[in-house]
Amino acid sequence: MMKEKVSLGTINPVIPMDYPDPDIIRVGDTYYLATTTMHFFPGCEILRSYDLLHWEHASYVYDRLDDTDGQCLKNGENIYGKGMWAPCLRHHNGCYYLCFCANDTKKTYLYKAENIKGPWKKQYIEGFYHDASLLFDGDRVFIAFGNREIKLVELDKDLKGPKKGGLQRVLVREENNNYLSYEGCHFYKINDKYYIFLIHSLPTRWMRTQNYFVASSIEGEFRGGELFCDDMGYFGQGVAQGGIVDTPDGHWFTMLFQDRGGVGRTPFLLPLRWKGSTPYIEENGKLPSEIEICNTRPDHGYMALSGDDDFSEKGKKSNNADNRVTENEEFDSFGMKSFWQWNHQPEISLVKQDTKKRELLLSTDRICEKFDKAINTLTQRMTLPRSRASVILNVEGLKDGDRAGLGILCEEYCYLAIEKAGEESILLLISKENGEEVEKCRQSLGKDKAFSFRIDANTFAPVGNATVFWKKISEKEYKPLPFSKSLQFTLAHFMGCRFALFMFSTKKAGGTAAFSEFKYEVY
Known part of the structure; x- marks a missing residue:
């Protein structure tokens, strides 16, 4: 493990490509980032990193979703602007969980795997949970979701739907924002407190801001407010919506995104610090000039997220539509290089x-x-x-x-x-x-x-x-x-x-x- 200090201005956006709605976790010495892929297949790409700065392809979660006419461009149908979005990635008791909703089918999907490369087993969660986030809390599991009104539903032990008699409540509500009210849930339990991180817009003009709320119990009052309001010098486009993660040496970071015009929505890495139970990014209205990065595998060589192809090689196709394991990680299970x-x-x-x-x-x-x-x-x-x-x-x-x-x-x-x-x-x-x-x-x-x-x-x-x-x-x-x-x-x-x-x-x-x-x- 190697530590190095890096100028914050040189690493943002940390991935200069369209990887929106990032959710991020760490398992041991490895970070994983899940992203929205909407109408593109294979779907729900997961990236991997050992230092939070450099990223490479780790997995696609599915090849096919529901084989609808829209997903297959049949009979004049399509799913542009729909499909899967805002995934939630979690690791619990040795199992990876990937949850998202699809706005064409109005369903909520849950995929589970013991290995990040798969095979991923598909099931549905009864209900439609917009921008959902899972929280495993002892022997209970919750899903937070919504827009304007952020709700919490306790799920049954198999994550197939709401638990009979389980907790259901509203965590945060805002009714009168003409631009963007709270959405994009990322729900955590840290040091016995419950945190929800949300995207929001300034009420007076369009600009993304990152917000947080915290409560001392799952049934308690969530209080908080604006966490980050900064365009990072880019045309008034705010940076917001994404997950948080800790490093092996105890530091915290958040991976948010910014609208960057035609290239799409690009992930930004920012330091997350704490004053007691209160998270903050800027101090006295300023970001730190540099951050300390913990590199768990300094000799690792990363595969590119784009690249040439002379079509001289072909990956092994999987017989199982949800089996992501291939002979070479550089290929997906359609036999194409993973950047396609x-x-x-x-x-x-x-x-x-x-x-x-x-x-x-x-x-x-x-x-x-x-x-x-x-x-x-x-x-x-x-x-x-x-x-x-x-x-x-x-x-x-x-x-x-x-x-x-x-x-x-x-x-x-x-x-x-x-x-x-x-x-x-x-x-x-x-x-x-x-x-x-x-x-x-x-x-x-x-x-x-x-x-x-x-x-x-x-x-x-x-x-x-x-x-x-x-x-x-x-x-x-x-x-x-x-x-x-x-x-x-x-x-x-x-x-x-x-x-x-x-x-x-x-x-x-x-x-x-x-x-x-x-x-x-x-x-």
Whole structure:
């Protein structure tokens, strides 16, 4: 174990990517962070760290949720802005518990595992518990949840629903905030006192703040107030909502998040200190200039949360849809590297990796007219402040009307594609603007079969921008298109913008696009 002092200004956001609603625990010398993944599959990603500063993929909790039409992008349905969110991760009596609700099914899910990598066993908790947090208290277990009115319900011993005759009460209530009342529960028992940490907005204007309440007993009055109100120098966007954790040497930290425009919602690590039973972050209105970090495995090398893929390797697929154990932690149980996620639940029979040719093959089995309705779109998060993605596309297997390429997945998306028109390859740039698709470029490229696309994304400001480039595979230099795309976070998708590989058929299903040499760069 090694201790080091780190300047607080150099580590925030601690993960410069879209990992919202962080909940955090420590088990022995290892920290785990669970995050919202909404409509992306596999779902509910858990990260791992040994110093709270550097993070890597540890597990996905599920491959499939309920196989609904919305989750599978079938029959015109989708779950954008819905799906799973605000997970609660706990470790109790040698077992991991992961709880969340899904706003498309209106159900509350509980997954249990003896190993953080799984297998995770799924069950439901009767009721719908918004932004829920579990508390194991001796032989009792409680769930805190809600918005505006924060409630507490005692659960039965199997966590299948409310305990008959068990405690049910309101912990905190606020009715008259026109921006955001209390929500985002994180519930703890520390030194025989009960704490609830909540997100909130200033009542006079939109700005996230972090709040806390404490009581001496589970039935006592919860008192508290604002814990942190600071935009960390970023455009008035407050930092709030997340869990707290202690270190092996007795220090405390909180992992909150901040809206960071098009890149999404990024985790922030802040010191949590105590004056008796009162938590505080700032002293005399100021953060400390540096914090002391306890690194439990200083020689550990971390896997990146984004990256290149030449599709030359493939992870072992699991026969059990909830079994997360693979031969190599770098892969998920769909056989993809762990930094990839599918937009909605994939139809994996239409996906193939040819490891000899080093290609990812995406095929179609249905007609689709819009980019955001296409199944098997493969995505990676963007990274602050600037990130770049490029890929080679071979279109020999496309059928008439097929479109395949590289895009930006968000509500107001754009994509650069090759559209097959008879024997011709058509360069196509589509941008969704004010809810409507606009064709920005249509250019015949003759009978060429291989191309390379690139997207450069600048996501520092609340409204960022992206530029697009292309070239024939025989050419050395990329050609820019006269186009700039605004990148911003919207509530319709509720996730940050992502780079996306895609293929869809507008006329006849059955075509195949071949992707190779995917490159990812932070610059």
